[in-house]
Amino acid sequence: MSLAPVIHTVDVKTSPARTFELFTKHMSRWWPAGKTIAKKPRVEIVLEPRVEGRWFERDAEGGETQWGKVLIFDPPGRLVLGWQLNSQWSYDPDFLTEVELTFTHLESGGTRVRLEHRNLERFGADAEKIAGQIGTGWPAILNEFGTYAGVSANGGETK
Amino acid sequence: MAYACLAIDALATLGDPTRRSLFERLAERPAAVGELAAQMPISRPAVSQHLAVLKRAGLVTETAQGTRRIYRVDPRGIGAMRDWLDSHWAQALASFAAFADDQGEEAE
Numbered sequence: 001m002s003l004a005p006v007i008h009t010v011d012v013k014t015s016p017a018r019t020f021e022l023f024t025k026h027m028s029r030w031w032p033a034g035k036t037i038a039k040k041p042r043v044e045i046v047l048e049p050r051v052e053g054r055w056f057e058r059d060a061e062g063g064e065t066q067w068g069k070v071l072i073f074d075p076p077g078r079l080v081l082g083w084q085l086n087s088q089w090s091y092d093p094d095f096l097t098e099v100e101l102t103f104t105h106l107e108s109g110g111t112r113v114r115l116e117h118r119n120l121e122r123f124g125a126d127a128e129k130i131a132g133q134i135g136t137g138w139p140a141i142l143n144e145f146g147t148y149a150g151v152s153a154n155g156g157e158t159k
Numbered sequence: 160m161a162y163a164c165l166a167i168d169a170l171a172t173l174g175d176p177t178r179r180s181l182f183e184r185l186a187e188r189p190a191a192v193g194e195l196a197a198q199m200p201i202s203r204p205a206v207s208q209h210l211a212v213l214k215r216a217g218l219v220t221e222t223a224q225g226t227r228r229i230y231r232v233d234p235r236g237i238g239a240m241r242d243w244l245d246s247h248w249a250q251a252l253a254s255f256a257a258f259a260d261d262q263g264e265e266a267e
Contacts, residue, residue, distance in 0.1 A: 006245045010252040012259040022259045030258035032250050113255070115248055123240050 005118035012111050016103040017076035019111040023101065024049055024079065047081075049073060055081055066091040071098065078102050083117065097122055177201060178209045182232065185219055189231035 012019055022030070027045040043057040043065075053070040068091075072080035079101040086095040097119040104112045181195060192210065196203040210230055213219040220233035 004241075006241065006248055008245075008248050008252050010256045012256045014259050014262070014264055018262075018264055019259055022262055023255060026258070026262075030251075030255045032247075032254050113252060115252060117244055117248060120241050120244070 005116050005120060007114070007116045009112055009114045011106060011108075012113060013109070014111060015076075015109070016105050016111045019113060020076040020079065020103050023103075023113070024073075024075075068096070072100075076103055086123070095122065175209070175212075177205075178213055181206065181209050182213060182218060185230055185232050189229050191224075191227045191229055193227075195230070 068082040068084035
C-alpha cells in the first residue's frame with residue numbers, strides 16, 4: 001500500500017538561485033511560526049547546506065531537536081530533504097520520508113517552487129510497529145502535533 | 160483500507176481544547192466515558208460527543224468491556240498525518256513565497 005505524496009507548487013518573483021538561497025538559508029524566517037506551546041521558547045530552524053547536513057530546530061536554551069537531514073543539495077535547482085520525524089513525531093534516524101524541492105525558472109523571471117513529500121506510507125508502517133506500545137509515545141506526538149499545528153496548549157503533564 | 164477515510168482533519172479536531180485534553184488523557188491510558196467525565200468540567204454527554212468527533216477523525220477507537228465502552232488512541236489514525244502534512248506544506252510554501260517576494264533579488 002502506498003499513500004499519495006503531498007505535492008504543492010508556488011511561484012515566486014525571485015530567480016531560482018536566490019529562491020534556493022532564501023529557502024535553505026533563512027528557514028527560520030519563513031517557516032510558519034504558529035503559536036508554539038507556551039512553555040517552549042521560540043525556535044530557530046537550521047538546515048546545514050550540504051549533503052548529510054543536519055536539519056533541526058533550536059530552542060532558546062540551545063537545545064536541538066533533529067528533524068532530518070539533507071539528501072541532495074544541488075543549487076539552484078534541486079533540494080531533497082529527509083524528514084525523519086516518525087509517526088510518533090520523534091526523530092528516528094532509522095525512519096525517513098523524502099521531501100523534494102525543485103526550483104524552476106519561469107519565463108516571467110521568477111521561479112516555480114515545487115514540493116513533493118513522499119514515502120508517506122512509511123508513517124503507516126511505523127504506526128503499526130508502535131501499535132503495541134501505546135502510552136509510550138503518544139504524549140510526545142501530541143506535543144509535537146500541537147507545536148506544528150500551531151495549537152496553543154495549556155501545558156499537559158510531562159514525564 | 161483507505162487512510163483518507165480515517166484522515167478527516169486532525170488539525171481541526173485537536174484545535175478544540177476540550178478534545179485535545181480528552182485525547183491527551185487517552186494517550187496516557189485508555190478510559191471509559193464516565194472516568195473521563197469525572198476528570199473534566201463538562202458533562203458526560205458532552206464527553207461522548209467529543210469522543211465521537213475524535214473517533215470519526217480516526218484519532219481514537221472504542222472497544223466494549225462488559226457494559227462499558229473503553230476509548231483509546233487509534234494508531235491507524237496516523238493517516239491523518241497526511242492531511243496534516245498537506246495543509247502544513249501548503250501553508251509553509253505560501254509563507255515562503257510571501258517571504259521571498261518581500262526579500263527580492265539581492266537584499267543582502
